[in-house]
Amino acid sequence: MIVPFTHLLVLASILFSLGLICVLVWRSNIIMLLIGIEIMLNAAMLLFVAGSNHWGMADGQVFALMIMAMTSAEVSLALAMVVYLHRRKRTVNVDEFSELKD
Amino acid sequence: MKTALELIILLPFLGAIVNILLGRALPRRMVELTACAVVWGSFIAALSAAVSYSTPTVVYAGSWLSSFNLSAPFSLYIDPLSLSLCLMITFVCGLIHLYSIGYMADDPCYVRFFALLNLFVGAMLVLVLAENLPLLYLGWEGVGFCSYALIGFWYKEAKNATAGRKAFIVTRIGDVGLAIAIVWMFQHFGTLSITQLNQSGLQAPTEVVTAMGFLLLLGAMGKSAQAPLMVWLPDAMAGPTPVSAQIHAATMVTAGVYLLMRMFPLIGHSPDVAAAIAVTGAFTAFYGATCALVERDLKRILAFSTISQIGYMTLAVGCGAITAATFHLIVHAFFKALLFLAAGCVITAMHHEQDIFRMGGLRRTLPATFWPFLAGALCLAGIPPTGGFFSKDGILAAAWEQGGMLYSTLYAVGLITAFLTAIYSFRMMFIVFGDRLSSKEEHHPAVTNVPAIMTFMLIPLAILGLIGGLLNIPANLGNGLLDSFLAALNAEGSHLKSITELALQGTASLVALGGVFTAWLRYGGKRRQECISRAEQEPSPLVGFLRAGWYFDRLYRFLFIRPFEWLSAILWERVDEGVIDDNLDRMATLLGRTGQLLGGLGNGRVSAYLLSMAAGAALIIAWFAWVMP
Numbered sequence: 001m002i003v004p005f006t007h008l009l010v011l012a013s014i015l016f017s018l019g020l021i022c023v024l025v026w027r028s029n030i031i032m033l034l035i036g037i038e039i040m041l042n043a044a045m046l047l048f049v050a051g052s053n054h055w056g057m058a059d060g061q062v063f064a065l066m067i068m069a070m071t072s073a074e075v076s077l078a079l080a081m082v083v084y085l086h087r088r089k090r091t092v093n094v095d096e097f098s099e100l101k102d
Numbered sequence: 103m104k105t106a107l108e109l110i111i112l113l114p115f116l117g118a119i120v121n122i123l124l125g126r127a128l129p130r131r132m133v134e135l136t137a138c139a140v141v142w143g144s145f146i147a148a149l150s151a152a153v154s155y156s157t158p159t160v161v162y163a164g165s166w167l168s169s170f171n172l173s174a175p176f177s178l179y180i181d182p183l184s185l186s187l188c189l190m191i192t193f194v195c196g197l198i199h200l201y202s203i204g205y206m207a208d209d210p211c212y213v214r215f216f217a218l219l220n221l222f223v224g225a226m227l228v229l230v231l232a233e234n235l236p237l238l239y240l241g242w243e244g245v246g247f248c249s250y251a252l253i254g255f256w257y258k259e260a261k262n263a264t265a266g267r268k269a270f271i272v273t274r275i276g277d278v279g280l281a282i283a284i285v286w287m288f289q290h291f292g293t294l295s296i297t298q299l300n301q302s303g304l305q306a307p308t309e310v311v312t313a314m315g316f317l318l319l320l321g322a323m324g325k326s327a328q329a330p331l332m333v334w335l336p337d338a339m340a341g342p343t344p345v346s347a348q349i350h351a352a353t354m355v356t357a358g359v360y361l362l363m364r365m366f367p368l369i370g371h372s373p374d375v376a377a378a379i380a381v382t383g384a385f386t387a388f389y390g391a392t393c394a395l396v397e398r399d400l401k402r403i404l405a406f407s408t409i410s411q412i413g414y415m416t417l418a419v420g421c422g423a424i425t426a427a428t429f430h431l432i433v434h435a436f437f438k439a440l441l442f443l444a445a446g447c448v449i450t451a452m453h454h455e456q457d458i459f460r461m462g463g464l465r466r467t468l469p470a471t472f473w474p475f476l477a478g479a480l481c482l483a484g485i486p487p488t489g490g491f492f493s494k495d496g497i498l499a500a501a502w503e504q505g506g507m508l509y510s511t512l513y514a515v516g517l518i519t520a521f522l523t524a525i526y527s528f529r530m531m532f533i534v535f536g537d538r539l540s541s542k543e544e545h546h547p548a549v550t551n552v553p554a555i556m557t558f559m560l561i562p563l564a565i566l567g568l569i570g571g572l573l574n575i576p577a578n579l580g581n582g583l584l585d586s587f588l589a590a591l592n593a594e595g596s597h598l599k600s601i602t603e604l605a606l607q608g609t610a611s612l613v614a615l616g617g618v619f620t621a622w623l624r625y626g627g628k629r630r631q632e633c634i635s636r637a638e639q640e641p642s643p644l645v646g647f648l649r650a651g652w653y654f655d656r657l658y659r660f661l662f663i664r665p666f667e668w669l670s671a672i673l674w675e676r677v678d679e680g681v682i683d684d685n686l687d688r689m690a691t692l693l694g695r696t697g698q699l700l701g702g703l704g705n706g707r708v709s710a711y712l713l714s715m716a717a718g719a720a721l722i723i724a725w726f727a728w729v730m731p
Contacts, residue, residue: 023712024709024712024713024716027708027709094709097708
């Protein structure tokens with residue numbers, strides 16, 4: 001069974017919007033922000049695979065693999081930073097970390 | 103010949119360069135020796151050039167400006183005029199250099215002084231020997247710069263620095279005229295060579311030659327301190343006395359007259375220009391003499407007398423009598439250098455007192471200065487048979503010879519000026535050197551010793567001034583040496599009848615003797631004292647008028663300086679500060695405010711950043727969706 005391309009587009013859009021809303025709204029927890037970013041990346045990855053299937057070219061799948069690799073690296077780094085930040089301020093609220101302003 | 107000519111110019115420059123580069127490292131005697139030796143070397147080179155001289159020659163020494171059909175090489179032109187001037191300049195400047203050793207003995211800045219003095223001589227020699235106008239202009243500007251630097255030599259006093267600037271700026275007005283004339287001549291004749299220009303006078307319409315002549319006259323007015331650009335010369339007395347002597351006698355103020363003489367074959371084609379030159383000269387001669395009559399400052403009297411005597415030379419050029427002008431120029435160089443150097447001795451002896459009413463009795467205390475000064479005054483007054491008499495008589499005869507309404511008037515003006523000249527020269531003599539009668543003056547400090555080298559330098563100049571007339575004896579008394587030497591230069595070779603000439607000489611000598619007698623009546627003997635006590639009172643309007651130089655300074659202040667200051671005040675306060683600065687200030691404030699406003703957005707809240715980033719991305723996507731359907 002072949003899923004139509006439009007369906008995939010719609011699904012990816014919904015996933016991306018959910019991730020974006022998660023990032024924008026759930027500001028009390030930095031981990032939720034990271035999860036939102038993951039969801040957006042997955043939406044993009046899905047779109048790459050769908051495009052690759054639709055046009056019959058392998059490039060999209062290669063990109064999907066690369067995004068996976070990059071994401072795993074990013075998550076490991078980001079979680080380490082979360083642990084560090086939590087140790088510094090005893091909180092994971094995004095808006096507490098505003099030293100960049102100064 | 104070529105080597106000699108090149109050496110004439112190069113030696114003073116060599117001296118200047120050595121003194122500029124190494125002067126501080128050399129001992130004082132070495133610096134003085136270098137400065138004097140190069141000028142005397144230059145004199146010897148000029149002598150050898152004179153010995154081997156046969157015909158006017160152009161010597162090519164190297165290329166300079168050259169592009170397309172414009173060419174102005176370093177080529178030198180030697181003819182009787184430039185040769186006689188070179189001899190005079192190097193000789194008089196050599197004496198002045200030697201004198202400076204004594205005069206500047208206590209000055210710590212002697213290296214700068216001697217370097218500039220050498221440069222001054224070099225620039226003047228370039229001017230005199232130049233074969234083309236750009237090279238002449240180089241020397242012209244060179245003497246302008248050196249005079250500026252030397253008049254303001256003691257620049258730590260604001261007055262002296264201002265005098266230097268005034269000289270520079272006023273002569274600059276004339277230089278503009280000369281520069282325009284040079285460019286125009288090139289445009290019109292296609293050449294800048296003086297010899298070629300002088301032959302091409304008939305190729306141009308008279309109006310063009312007239313206009314060029316007036317531009318050259320403007321240049322000469324600035325350099326030679328002719329009316330109406332003469333205001334800088336009295337102030338130029340701020341410089342050291344040897345500098346004044348050099349400026350007045352040999353190097354600077356004669357440049358304008360020289361330019362007119364040099365270019366006379368061209369501009370002489372226009373009778374209007376010749377008349378204008380003659381009128382300028384006669385007016386300036388009269389102006390200078392009247393101002394010198396009432397002046398109290400010894401050096402300023404001499405400055406006004408220079409203005410007056412240069413006026414005579416200009417008058418002679420205007421009459422087409424180049425020989426007479428050259429003759430007077432050379433004799434004047436001798437006796438004016440003599441008078442200035444003697445005045446320098448007097449001033450040194452009087453502890454830098456320049457007011458003649460505070461001097462007196464110097465005949466007994468400074469005999470070594472008195473006799474040369476007397477010789478100089480006799481020459482200046484034109485008492486026969488001094489050199490000054492013959493040269494001045496030559497000019498008056500030339501004016502008489504021209505005839506006509508205008509030139510007869512100019513002759514009369516010249517004669518009156520000769521009378522005034524005799525009066526003011528001997529007024530100066532009687533007041534400075536006359537015996538003091540009252541005991542009131544006894545509190546003046548005693549005179550100090552003058553270095554021997556200074557008084558010694560006066561002797562050759564005095565002798566030359568007195569016997570200078572032998573250079574060019576009038577035709578009725580013999581044959582003039584200079585006359586036959588310079589014969590090619592004169593406009594026309596006609597000579598006055600012997601009897602007329604004798605009558606003119608008689609008139610001139612009577613007028614000069616009458617002037618001396620008048621001066622004795624007013625200032626001689628006991629009347630000297632009355633005159634000094636009268637000077638303490640408020641001067642009469644006429645005297646005030648003359649003492650202020652006919653209020654020319656005030657007139658120029660009113661006509662040019664005030665409007666200029668007013669305009670610059672507007673440009674400064676309204677335009678610069680009001681418009682440009684204010685607008686920039688406002689723009690800076692605006693940028694600052696905007697920055698603060700935008701800076702408020704950077705509040706450090708990551709969520710706000712994220713939201714704005716998402717909103718921005720949404721906007722960009724919307725834009726793409728809009729433009730690319």
